[in-house]
Amino acid sequence: MPETVTITDNRTGRSVEAPIVNGGVDAKAWSDVLPGVWFLDPGYMTTASAQSAITELDGENGILRYRGYPIEQLAEHSTYLEVCYLLLHGDLPTKDQLETWVHDVTYHTFLHENMRRRFMDGFHHDAHPMGMMVSALAALSTFYPEAKNIEDPQNRNIQINRLISKTPTIAAMAYRASIGMPFVYPDNSLNYTENFLSMMWRVAEPHYEPDPVLAKALDVLLILHADHEQNCSTTAMRVIGSSHADPFSAVAGATAALYGPRHGGANEAVIHMLTEIGSYENIPAFIESVKGGSDRLMGFGHRVYKAYDPRARIVKAHADEVFKVTGKSPLLDIALKLEEIALSDDYFKSRNLYPNVDFYTGLIYQAMKFPMDMFTVLFAIGRMPGWLAHWQESLEQNSKISRPRQVYMGPSVRDYVAVGDR
Numbered sequence: 001m002p003e004t005v006t007i008t009d010n011r012t013g014r015s016v017e018a019p020i021v022n023g024g025v026d027a028k029a030w031s032d033v034l035p036g037v038w039f040l041d042p043g044y045m046t047t048a049s050a051q052s053a054i055t056e057l058d059g060e061n062g063i064l065r066y067r068g069y070p071i072e073q074l075a076e077h078s079t080y081l082e083v084c085y086l087l088l089h090g091d092l093p094t095k096d097q098l099e100t101w102v103h104d105v106t107y108h109t110f111l112h113e114n115m116r117r118r119f120m121d122g123f124h125h126d127a128h129p130m131g132m133m134v135s136a137l138a139a140l141s142t143f144y145p146e147a148k149n150i151e152d153p154q155n156r157n158i159q160i161n162r163l164i165s166k167t168p169t170i171a172a173m174a175y176r177a178s179i180g181m182p183f184v185y186p187d188n189s190l191n192y193t194e195n196f197l198s199m200m201w202r203v204a205e206p207h208y209e210p211d212p213v214l215a216k217a218l219d220v221l222l223i224l225h226a227d228h229e230q231n232c233s234t235t236a237m238r239v240i241g242s243s244h245a246d247p248f249s250a251v252a253g254a255t256a257a258l259y260g261p262r263h264g265g266a267n268e269a270v271i272h273m274l275t276e277i278g279s280y281e282n283i284p285a286f287i288e289s290v291k292g293g294s295d296r297l298m299g300f301g302h303r304v305y306k307a308y309d310p311r312a313r314i315v316k317a318h319a320d321e322v323f324k325v326t327g328k329s330p331l332l333d334i335a336l337k338l339e340e341i342a343l344s345d346d347y348f349k350s351r352n353l354y355p356n357v358d359f360y361t362g363l364i365y366q367a368m369k370f371p372m373d374m375f376t377v378l379f380a381i382g383r384m385p386g387w388l389a390h391w392q393e394s395l396e397q398n399s400k401i402s403r404p405r406q407v408y409m410g411p412s413v414r415d416y417v418a419v420g421d422r
């Protein structure tokens, strides 16, 4: 059987046969036979927007791999910074490369003082940390005007290093500003995740010692969020990058895309749902209202995964470790029961609805005392290397500027009518 598709324009009888390569068909072949006819695909439901060698995602079989490495192995054996290197450079670092990379990241965590004194101080006292994050990342481009020189690979690497290094500092600063606490400067004696926890929680102690189990769990969560191929925010990153905007501006756009509740905000929705259910006895009624279409089981289902999200399995295992330290969340039992019922119920089984990564992450974040409006900020820290790897890849591919077509549905030409005559 030939691995091709044939498309025929029935108006002219012209046909073109195009090969199927790696599960895709080059749309150029189609546009050759159908000039001026556009493929309408809102939401990119059937469009591959890029060729990419970064993340392989097989939703039917619950497989997620970064640069070929299964997510399970990376979560068990690697660290977040090593995974950043892997995503950005294509291979795991040698010992020397890793040492240099960790050193470079550790020593670029500080922000210009004006960012704190002038910029962050300008926000309203109850500003949402994600709003501050979007704005602060964009503002960084004005501190590094040379970042515009995106054609120079060395310059690109400097900006990538800055963004990986400074994002947790901005995130913690946004949180501290939102609760009126003084900013905590980075501590270079701590590793990446520990330093973030120190900037979040340190009060008057001379040196903050994070709990190693919590720091490790957070590091794993960052690994699990590091990339997820062409999701909404990564697509935003590639689209903005295609105009050759500087990476700080592009990352601000990607962060804004993540801010939306349909993308980065579902873990918060899970906590709201579990809190609203409140107790074991209310679960059956809630399940019935989901099946009746009045509610959604938040943290369940995924556009791409039609099997158990492999990240959810890892998160669930780490939740047990975290709760040993923090004490069990009263919402955990409700979550476990909901999962048990849903996995054995025909409504959920027939629709391939399984827990996604967000089902248990919110519970962990909450147990670690992160306020709910920081959940998406944590996601943004984790996703930074993915955004940057895709930005870098699309520049290296010399991609064209993203400029889709539309199917125009408005009125046809009409003459202007003076305001008094309308």
Ligand code: ACO
Pocket: 262, 263, 264, 266, 290, 295, 296, 297, 298, 299, 300, 301, 302, 303, 304, 351, 353, 356, 357, 358
């Ligand atoms: N609870 C109950 N029913 C659901 C759920 C759910 N969480 N998700 C999907 N369904 C049902 C739909 O009602 C639909 O049923 P029908 O065929 O009888 O109409 C069927 O399953 C297919 O659902 P769609 O909405 O078409 O699936 P889609 O792929 O568009 O949506 C999405 C995926 C948005 C993730 C959806 O499953 C959802 O809303 N889940 C809850 C929110 C959530 O957890 N989002 C986080 C995703 S992971 C992430 O972004 C990091």
